[in-house]
Amino acid sequence: MKKIMGYSSAWSVMPGDSLDVMVSTYGPDRYRASLVRVICGNDDPDFDVYREEEVAASFAGEYPGREQITISGSYVTIPSSPLVTGMGSFTIQAWVFPTTPEKGAQGLISNWDAASASGFALMIDDNGAAAMRLGDGRGATVEASTGKPLAKRRWHLVSAAYDAAAGTVCISQDFIGPQFEASTSASATLAVGFTPAMGSTQPLLMAGMPATHPAGRPAASHVFNGKLDRPRLVGRALSLADSAALGWDAAPHERETSVIAAWDFAREIGSTTIADASPNGLHGRAVNLPSRAVKGFNWSGREQNWRAAPQEYGAIHFHDDDLYDAEWDPDFTYEIPKDLRSGVYAVRLVAEDDEWYVTFYVRPSRGTTTAKVAFLASTATYMAYSNIQWTWHEHFGEVAECYWTTMQPGEVFLQEHPEYGLSTYDNHSDGSGVRYASRLRPVHQVGPKTAPVWNINNDSHILGWFEAKGIAYDVITDEDLHREGVALLEPYSAVVTGAHPEYYTTPMWDGLKTYLARGGRMAYLGGNGFIWRCAMSEAMPGVVELRRAEDGIRYRDEEPGEYYMEFNGEYGGLWRRLGTSPQALCGVGTVAVGFDVSGYYVRKEGSFDDRAAFIFEGIGDDEVIGDFGFFAGGASGTEIDAVDFALGTPPHTLVLASSEGHSAKTMIVPDEIGLNHSAMGGDQNPKVRADMTFFETPGGGAVFSVGSIAWPGSLPHNGYDNNVSRICENVLRRFVDDTPFTMPAA
Amino acid sequence: MYKIDPTRTDLVEEFYKNPSGPHSLELARVVNLLRLLPMEERIIIVCTKPHAEWTLAKMPKARGDRMEYYDDLVFDDYDAAVRKVFQIRWQAATGVDPG
Missing domain, CATH: 2.60.40.1930 (Macroglobulin (MG2) domain)
Incomplete structure (x- = not known):
């Protein structure tokens, strides 16, 4: 369509x-x-x-x-080298952790040239077994297979040795899985029957086989799902015992003079560089963002941080639906x-x-502004959500979202074209969680006229409101804030967030916090904001990385032992779990999620404080706020936040209003509870509410928060003439007034 | 585990009157159950013209598979499509067409 x-x-x-x-x-x-x-x-x-x-x-x-x-699928490419194409006898090996051994032929390490039947291909064959393919350079091939499927999600040392003198190739797979499971170890030796042609001009690929993209550039086919660790190439045929010893040897090139290459994936984590630890320097690069900083075959569990034990994080996890650019x-x-x-x-x-x-x-030219208000577009969050497919892949998707699966034309396209990649909410085709989302591809759900109304489409309710009220604004983005920090924000009198600024890198967090400490003003017109720490990379721009450590509203689980991010080595997860909660930044933090019914706000004592008088000008004492709007008819909904003074809400924060009217299906989030209980929903649990808050800062600044993703969807009601709009306008008019706010007396 | 009582036509009527809810506690349980049918058996809604036209399809078994459309079912009203999904899934869960 x-x-x-x-x-x-x-x-x-x-x-x-x-x-x-x-x-x-x-x-x-x-x-x-x-x-x-x-x-x-x-x-x-x-x-x-x-x-x-x-x-x-x-x-x-x-x-x-x-x-x-x-074409999706991650792999490693090493430029063609005469050290490889000139080989006689040789051994190729790697530790292999297949996650879909049943899916058909997959390349492990290969420079195979299908057109000329030359080179070699260490692979998983159609039966899921380790195999080695050789060719005579004229079309004839031979394939030695262990004949035994590799065990799914278990490590094996896979080796193939070609002995030129004997004219044989030996393929083996050594299982090192749990001791209570049946071994899948097997080996086989086959007479080759010809002298293999090694002069393939193809690059050496790991996790795929060389191919050509229709546009003529190099690509990969038969991409592998799973992990590889310690790929090695040796210029002689090793016995099975010698091959096993080499596989366990952390520095084989120090002892085995025939080593041609000993790639060490633990080096250069956070980049696309693939380092060869041997003196030959057959370095290469990773393509399409495979997952690095992952547990290797020798992971002991004694260390959770890859930087503290890189030798145990020497694997890369490849996926056939990885896509960077x-x-x-x-x-x-x-x-x-x-x-x-x-x-x-x-x-x-x-x-x-x-x-x-x-x-x-x-945005305006660097160092200039054209307005006193900056709208901070949540592009890190837009990226994290891009091409989300969770709701139609997940059995519990409909009961989570409280809807009947409804696919838009673009989503049908994604279902039929998995090569366009996934979001950080999804699982890869092998069931592992997606950690990277790129904007260097067509992304659905990030633009006008997209459904469901989310990301920039919901945020644009705020842009429409700016225009309706004649409030001049500049647009800046998360990527700008990540790169430039507080210097980006400082020229502005006020920063207005979108409806859902969920994902923050450390530089973004620090930049915003410093801006507020120095007297900046922020209107947080959303919910579920400042929740997850993410990372961005100078080496791979246009991508967010996410490790959903511990708990939180996790649409996928995170792999234990892999909570530290690849891009910068930081511990991932909720900012709250890092000891820096959103409540300390903006007054409120996420308490509940629900999509069937939205609530409305009623004024609280704080709204009658003189400090808040400017916010409620024109609002009646008993006036219900936001009992209308695009999101299920209310301004408080989908994902909502509340104060928590124990988690860092500044003690002088005024709770201006709180929401009511939430349903049983608007439930407390996992990070708010230690266990499930029988009063999780908004019909009974008093913690299920959005708090509207305000506080001043010692630097003359102030923060206003509404704590609801649904809030912007109420702004346009009645031609932008309503009490949600009025409150926002009251706040913004004061925030662009340079008169400093003063802290209340202690 | 909860099972739908196929004689509860009152719940069908309640849903047909107000497909988007909120629903009574009993109907909410029914809706939850119908939303938990195995993925490979689910009939879903596909928008064919934004905000204007919808049809139904069977959820494909694997990523990359084509949708199997119910070409004879075309709706110009989203709630009508929802009612049809409810009807088909109710029948799948109970063996009885609620009509």
Whole structure:
């Protein structure tokens, strides 16, 4: 049903930058491109708030369409070397932890050239057994197999030795799984019958077999699901005993002079570099973001931090649905004009009766501002959610979301095209959790007119409100904050968050906290914010990494022993579990989640304090706040936050209002409870509520929080004339007034 | 484990009147059960024209598999599609078509 999709080389740009736009059509041979400024992206006709503004752009026009192919699957590539192509007798080995041995042929270590039948391929065969393929260079091949399937999710030392003198190849798999399980160890020796042709011009691939992308660039086929550790190549045929000794040897090149390569995946974790520890330096790179900093075959459990015991974290976990950069060819480049105002923009692509928005964010030139208010687009969170498919992969998806699975056309496309990759909410095809999500691919659910209304589409209710109220704003993004820290925020009188700023890197957290400490003002107009620590990488820009350690609202489990992130070595998980809770940053933190019914706010004692008078100007003492809105008819809903003074809510925080009217299916989150009990839901549990809060800071700043993802969906009600809108306007008008706030008397 | 009483046509009527809820406690249990049918047996809703048209499909068994559509079922009202899913899943769970 999808006929056109695309993505851009960046999400955050400024005047003078170049933005590459990549487009693929699926059927149509022409498409039209234009530029729009996104004002409110929610196009639900029952709500009638959608607004975009066409903007003249140099690239606008009609283009030829063609399909651009995406190939997922992570692997390692090592450039072709005469040390490999010139081999006579040799041994190739690796520790192998297959997670889908049943899925068919998968490459383990291979420079196989299928066209000429030359090189070698250490692989898992169609029966799930370790196998070695050799060819005569003229089309004839021989394949030695152990004939015994490898055990799923168990380590094996897989070795293959070609003995030129004997004309034989020996393949073996040594099981080192739990001692109470049947061994899957096996070996077999086969007469080759010809002199193998080793002159493959293909690179040496790990976790795949060499292939060519339809666009002509190198690629991989037969990609492997599972972990590899300590791949080694030796220039002689080792006996099974010698091969086993080599496999256990941490530095074989120090003792075995025939070692050609001894790759050590524990080196250069956090980068794409694959290091050869041998003197030959057959280094390479990892492609498509396999998971590094994972437990090796020798993991003892005595250490949980890969940096403290890198020798036990020498494995890489590869997945056939890993994807970093789709690497489509650009269709056109947009030079961001000097006079383009800051805002949320999209390249609108139209092919026949289908359309697609490539959304991006234009900030002012570095070091300048054009408004006193900055809208901080939650691009780290948008990335984390990109291409989420959890609800239709997970048995409990419907009862979690309180809905009947309803797939949008773009989601149908994702179901039918798993090569477009997953979100950090999903599990890989082998059942392991997804840790990386990239924006360098077409991403659904991040743009105007997307359903469900989430990410920037919900946040754009705030943009529409800015426009309706004539509040000037700049747009900046999480990636900018990550790179530039407090310097990005400091020029602004106030920062307004989106509805769901869930994922924060440490530099983002530090930047925001410092801004507030120095007198900045923040309006946190959402819920479930500042929850998970994530990481970004200079080496691999455009990606967030996430390790869902310990507890929290986890849509997938995290692998024990792998709670430390690859990109920076930080411990992952909830900020709350790190001793730095969101309550200490913004006054509130997540307490409950529910999607069937939304609640409304009623004023609390704090709202009648003189310090809060400016917030409630025009609001009646008994006025119910937000008993309307896009999200199930209320301003308090989906994911909601409340104060917790023990977790760090500043003691002078005013609780202005709290929500009521939540259903039994709006339940306390796992991080709030030690055990499940019979009063989890909002119909009985008093902790299920959103708190609206306000506090001043000693530096003259202030923080206003609403603690609800549903809040922005209430802003447009009645033509943006309602008490949710009024409260926000009262707050923002005061926040852009440079008169310092004063702390209350102790 | 909870089982649906197929004679409780009152629950069917309650759902048909108000598919999006909130529902009575008994109907909420029924809805939960129908939302927990095995993935490979689930009939789901597919939007074919944003905000305008929906059909039903069988959830594919594997990632990458094509959707199996019920081409004869086209709805211009989302709640009507939800009612049909409820009807089909009720029948799958109880063996009785609630009509």
